[in-house]
Amino acid sequence: MRVAVIVFPGSNADVDLYNAVEDVMGVPVDYVWHSATDLSGYDVILLPGGFSYGDYLRCGAVARFSPVMEQVVKAAEEGKLVMGICNGFQILTEVGLLPGALLRNRSLKFACKLSGLRVDNNNTPFTRDYAAGEEIQIPIAHGEGNYYCDEETLAKLRAGNQIVFRYSGENPNGSIDDIAGICNERGNVLGMMPHPERAVHKWMTSDDGRRMFTSILKTWREQNSVTTHA
Amino acid sequence: MFKAVVYVTLRESVLDPQGQAVKGALNTLGFDEVNNARIGKYMELELNSADRAQAEERVREMCEKLLANTVVEDYRFEIVEG
Numbered sequence: 001m002r003v004a005v006i007v008f009p010g011s012n013a014d015v016d017l018y019n020a021v022e023d024v025m026g027v028p029v030d031y032v033w034h035s036a037t038d039l040s041g042y043d044v045i046l047l048p049g050g051f052s053y054g055d056y057l058r059c060g061a062v063a064r065f066s067p068v069m070e071q072v073v074k075a076a077e078e079g080k081l082v083m084g085i086c087n088g089f090q091i092l093t094e095v096g097l098l099p100g101a102l103l104r105n106r107s108l109k110f111a112c113k114l115s116g117l118r119v120d121n122n123n124t125p126f127t128r129d130y131a132a133g134e135e136i137q138i139p140i141a142h143g144e145g146n147y148y149c150d151e152e153t154l155a156k157l158r159a160g161n162q163i164v165f166r167y168s169g170e171n172p173n174g175s176i177d178d179i180a181g182i183c184n185e186r187g188n189v190l191g192m193m194p195h196p197e198r199a200v201h202k203w204m205t206s207d208d209g210r211r212m213f214t215s216i217l218k219t220w221r222e223q224n225s226v227t228t229h230a
Numbered sequence: 231m232f233k234a235v236v237y238v239t240l241r242e243s244v245l246d247p248q249g250q251a252v253k254g255a256l257n258t259l260g261f262d263e264v265n266n267a268r269i270g271k272y273m274e275l276e277l278n279s280a281d282r283a284q285a286e287e288r289v290r291e292m293c294e295k296l297l298a299n300t301v302v303e304d305y306r307f308e309i310v311e312g
Binding site: 057058061062065093094099100101103104105106107108148149150174 | 240243244245247248251271296297299301302
């Protein structure tokens, strides 16, 4: 198994994400520059947080046209696991792999703190190691995390159990239905505003993010019938 | 030479917190007649287009593809001789 952390000009959570994969999953991981045109050697594609292309025009709007994004879409269509965190989530909505859009926080303030989340769907490749409805603590750091979609899309997300995470305490950005993270219909593409890669060790205040990475690993092992040796 | 003047604003159905903050500030300053404020983006594009029709078609494409996110934004534009 090989993991790609895509790096755009302006990404800044790429190192955290890389370290989390290395520490928790213990599998080979590479930084892949946004100009790459071949992701066929990777099983899991991760889009990190940051401010790709300075977030000029709209967050994710320019990154979405990076050469690598065609390959990310292709990987998603092939059923590979694709996860976008923060700016990565914004890019996934801009490219159309996930519905809706991320708007300016309702408070107009950048929100940077530990945030309570509820795992509303633990039946995804990314969340299977959590209990259904479990409350976890994951840090957020964003100015544009206010998830928005129209009523029709929201009804579809609810019906398809695509709302994976909701803010369990105070909603820090005004997102519709307290949404913090969603997945696509097929369940292999996930986007979330909070940063699980920044909560993978006790000394990080919370290690509740670890299980996202163990979930991904478990899913891949099952799909590829790799037996683990204790 | 033509110039495109493009305006992008949040759709009416989408809450505009910046607009709300500006409206509140204006009301505080005594401009009570302000019922609503919407904040958007203004862009000028210098175009090397052969004619106006072509410029219009291309700018529409630019708006749809990049300049506006039609999930949450509306756009309009004018083509002027530049």
